[in-house]
Amino acid sequence: MSDQPKSLFDKVWEKHIVEDESADRPAVLYIDLHLVHEVTSPQAFSAIEERGLKVRRPDRTFATLDHSTPTLPPNEKGERPYFTADAKNQVETLERNTKNHGVKLFGWGSENRGVVHVMGPEMGLTQPGMTVVCGDSHTSTHGAFGCIAFGIGTSEVGHVLATQCLAQRKPKTMRITVTGELQAGVSGKDVALTIINRLGFGGGTGYALEYCGPVIDALDMEGRMTVCNLSIEAGARCGMIAPDQKTIEWLRGRAYVPSDYEAAATEWLKLKSDDGAVFDDEITIDGSVIEPMATWGTTPDQGAPISQAVPVASNENEAKALKYMHFGGGDARGLAKVDVVFIGSCTNGRMADLRAAAEIMKGRHIAEGVRMLVVPGSEQVRAEAVAEGLDKIFTDAGAEWRLPGCSMCIAMNGDFVQPGQLAVSTSNRNFEGRQGPGARTVLASPATAAASAIAGHITDPRTYLQSA
Numbered sequence: 001m002s003d004q005p006k007s008l009f010d011k012v013w014e015k016h017i018v019e020d021e022s023a024d025r026p027a028v029l030y031i032d033l034h035l036v037h038e039v040t041s042p043q044a045f046s047a048i049e050e051r052g053l054k055v056r057r058p059d060r061t062f063a064t065l066d067h068s069t070p071t072l073p074p075n076e077k078g079e080r081p082y083f084t085a086d087a088k089n090q091v092e093t094l095e096r097n098t099k100n101h102g103v104k105l106f107g108w109g110s111e112n113r114g115v116v117h118v119m120g121p122e123m124g125l126t127q128p129g130m131t132v133v134c135g136d137s138h139t140s141t142h143g144a145f146g147c148i149a150f151g152i153g154t155s156e157v158g159h160v161l162a163t164q165c166l167a168q169r170k171p172k173t174m175r176i177t178v179t180g181e182l183q184a185g186v187s188g189k190d191v192a193l194t195i196i197n198r199l200g201f202g203g204g205t206g207y208a209l210e211y212c213g214p215v216i217d218a219l220d221m222e223g224r225m226t227v228c229n230l231s232i233e234a235g236a237r238c239g240m241i242a243p244d245q246k247t248i249e250w251l252r253g254r255a256y257v258p259s260d261y262e263a264a265a266t267e268w269l270k271l272k273s274d275d276g277a278v279f280d281d282e283i284t285i286d287g288s289v290i291e292p293m294a295t296w297g298t299t300p301d302q303g304a305p306i307s308q309a310v311p312v313a314s315n316e317n318e319a320k321a322l323k324y325m326h327f328g329g330g331d332a333r334g335l336a337k338v339d340v341v342f343i344g345s346c347t348n349g350r351m352a353d354l355r356a357a358a359e360i361m362k363g364r365h366i367a368e369g370v371r372m373l374v375v376p377g378s379e380q381v382r383a384e385a386v387a388e389g390l391d392k393i394f395t396d397a398g399a400e401w402r403l404p405g406c407s408m409c410i411a412m413n414g415d416f417v418q419p420g421q422l423a424v425s426t427s428n429r430n431f432e433g434r435q436g437p438g439a440r441t442v443l444a445s446p447a448t449a450a451a452s453a454i455a456g457h458i459t460d461p462r463t464y465l466q467s468a
């Protein structure tokens with residue numbers, strides 16, 4: 001058994017089994033890192049308190065504030081402009097819970113606060129070979145470091161708080177190989193939207209994905225995080241990428257990495273699928289033909305290259321999506337006038353994303369009537385962007401530069417798109433009403449979002465990159 005070739009997923013899974021899975025019982029998995037935010041944790045803390053339990057591993061539990069946090073600064077009295085009493089209550093509850101249970105909170109005032117999936121990696125909390133969970137679907141992001149990382153529900157957040165373990169059935173595995181080389185102007189987001197389009201919404205259900213091939217190797221860590229982030233949008237449990245030298249260099253020097261870094265790095269580099277490892281499913285995508293993508297519908301798989309017209313609906317579901325989006329089948333993508341552009345989120349709110357947008361916006365101005373929000377994914381990203389002068393590029397171009405948080409990705413904090421308005425967004429979900437009641441969302445890369453803000457309609461970023 002032991003010399004059978006194994007996949008990366010199997011290796012990490014097996015190392016964390018506390019109790020094996022049987023026909024009538026899932027496996028019990030040990031969890032290395034538990035990330036917590038204000039939306040899905042209040043009932044979980046209450047549940048353990050009601051039973052008189054403590055947090056089992058406060059040293060392996062880290063919290064941040066992101067979803068309900070206003071992105072505008074406090075007033076002169078120091079009061080934060082919370083959108084609702086609920087939002088304020090969620091934040092205060094997490095402040096209280098983390099204090100009572102000795103859990104580290106990267107809260108207001110911390111220079112490390114950020115969207116949970118931006119914060120974890122940049123603090124070096126996320127490390128290759130770990131099991132990572134959070135009461136949040138986009139926990140798959142951390143898979144970019146060779147982790148088994150997935151979202152859990154609020155009751156499971158309670159289980160992990162109390163036991164540091166989780167009952168889980170082993171998913172099937174699927175390897176996605178992206179061959180060739182990306183064209184200029186094509187990013188990790190375009191790769192992800194292409195993969196989801198190919199798998200279909202729910203096409204990854206029941207699977208752990210492993211991404212590999214020359215295109216994935218060539219992506220920077222930010223691009224890899226974008227790809228893993230979107231795994232859940234194809235229905236997959238998680239997505240992972242084997243660590244390599246880029247992973248090691250990206251994590252080096254971060255706050256929570258092991259003190260004997262070289263020894264850890266040597267172990268991490270062993271984490272990859274063996275030659276001959278068997279997957280339940282395999283797909284190959286030619287990366288050299290991927291183009292800048294934009295969605296036209298109301299699920300992330302309903303996307304197409306910007307160069308192609310909006311497709312004609314081939315079923316009721318597509319017809320409903322086109323109707324909601326006010327798009328006509330056969331329309332050129334560029335016909336749609338853009339009202340709002342949002343750059344940010346755990347998908348595309350990192351330095352590489354802001355740089356890609358700034359490259360297009362430098363010396364240009366957004367089109368009349370467009371409102372643009374640029375929201376760094378974390379305080380660290382904000383500080384680095386300011387040090388590089390990116391904030392100035394954005395504000396000179398007419399965009400608003402905000403404080404870190406989920407912001408318009410989920411529209412819980414007061415940043416939202418008005419009913420009927422069309423938003424080009426670098427986030428990961430374009431569901432009906434996701435960015436506000438009646439809001440119409442087009443998902444795209446930071447470069448595409450920036451180009452669309454400048455042009456005032458959905459635009460292939462290569463238009464500007466070539467004329468730069």
Ligand SMILES: CC(C)[C@H](C(=O)O)[C@@H](O)C(=O)O
Nearest residue numbers: 039040067135136137138410
């Ligand atoms: C609020 C939270 C539970 C939710 C999630 O789990 O994904 C959010 O982050 C999202 O992106 O929709």
Ligand code: SF4
Nearest residue numbers: 138345346406409410
């Ligand atoms: S940025 Fe968006 S997708 Fe990411 S955790 Fe926040 S709400 Fe969820």
